[in-house]
Amino acid sequence: MASDDATQSLLPDEKNALQRSRFRQPMNVNVTEIKHPEQDGNSSLKWLESFLENQDCSFKKVFLVLAIYLGVGTLCFSLVMNQIEGKKTNGIVDAVYFSVVTMTTVGYGDLVPHTTLAKLLSCVYVFAGMALGGIILSKAADYIVEKQEILLVRALHMNEKTGLSEILEEVETHKVKYKFLLALILLFLLMIVGTIFLYLVESFEFVDAFYCVCSSITTLGYGDDSFSTRAGRVFAVFWILCSTICLAQFFLYLAELYTEKRQRLLVKRVLARTVTASDLEEADIDHDKTVSAAEFIVYTLKEMGKISQEDISLVMERFRKLDVDQSGTLTESDIIPSQSS
Structure with missing residues (x-):
């Protein structure tokens, strides 16, 4: 039959064919998606350096888009800051802070638009911000995590004589697990940093500081606690962006890890x-x-x-x-x- 003959013709050199098809992929694919041949340490290192340089260009583009987005938001909200009620510190700082809080949907309520123009501007900005955070920034966060996977595997095998090709193969085999672990570590560190900052700079009680961190990174934003000082809002601009995106990636990797585990169990069950x-x-x-x-x-x-x-x-x-x-x-x-x- 046609289907049988066509499929059988692919079998004799299946392994080599799969490898050839992988190497025809463009260099801007993820490092964890490429199956590398056996290489010596130097050639693997050169390949990795070339790959990371390529990815750095993409990351710079994402950073540029984010800078433009926040710049436009800062300009617009600084012009209508008199139409936004709440506790204010500095015009530019408050505008950037309000842009980030709106973009990430944290919405503490410490700064609130109260005119038609300000409300409409906030509506447009939050939808654009959700799209930016959901598509572009999540990819940037994914890239950062992937870039650190090699360092994590090196750390786990630092007492062993493991070459770069073996490390790359380890990353390839357990990429979802390492992404999950890195996201968990980064999230834990961001929570610690945020709690300490609120405790020392914003003069929160320790429990209140931890409570504010949790309500912020989950975008719950009750509004009973928030960043109210100029230094606090400057810190919040960077911290809120990093922590909210990191939490989203953490749950994404958790879902992937669960799905992968179920898939492996299904494969074992079918083969057994x-x-x-x-x-x-x-x-x-x-x-x-x-x-x-x-x-x-x-x-x-x-x-x-x-x-x-x-x-x-x-x-x-x-x-x-x-x-x-x-x-x-x-x-x-x-x-x-x-x-x-």
Whole structure:
């Protein structure tokens, strides 16, 4: 059958084909998404340095977009600051602080717009900020965490003689776990720093400081406690951005870790269970009473949830369109017409 022959033709050199397809990916993909060949330490280091330089450019673009966004917000809110009620310290500082509090949806309530213009401006700004934080800043935070994964793995194996290629392979294998651990560590440090700052600078009681930190990073923002001094608001501009995004990434990695664990359990269960006659019947795509290696692989991948019947149907539909002579195989004579069109 066409599907059987087409799938079997991919099997003999499957490992090499997968590696070739990975290396054709552009260099701006995540380091944890690339399967590296065996390399010596120097070539791995050169590759890593090149990759990080490439990623730094993307991160600078994200930082530039954020700076422009906050700059526009600061300018607009400083012009209507007389239309915003609450405790004020310095015009520019309060405008930046209000921009960050609005963007992250913390909304303490210590500064509140009270005119139509200020309210409309805040509405527009918060929607734009949610989009920026949800799409661009989360990617930037993800990049920062990924960049530190290698340092974390080095620290875990510092008493062992582990080369860079082995470290990169370790990161590749357990990337979700290391992302989760790094996000947890960063979140813990940010909470400690925030609590200490509120205790020392804002003169909060220790419990109140911790309470304010928790209500801030979760964007709960009751408003009973907030940053009220000039120094506090300057600190809050940076701390709120980092902590709220870090918490969001932490829960994202937690969900990924849970999903990955369930997927691995499913794979183990599928590979360990006994194959029955009904399984063979279902795996027999061409109904010839025998199950080839290709048919068994396709059936098992479906059982693991790696692919769906819809995926297979779409691929086979494309194969049939390319198989001009209906031979069940693809040759150069089949693909030349599609290239010319």
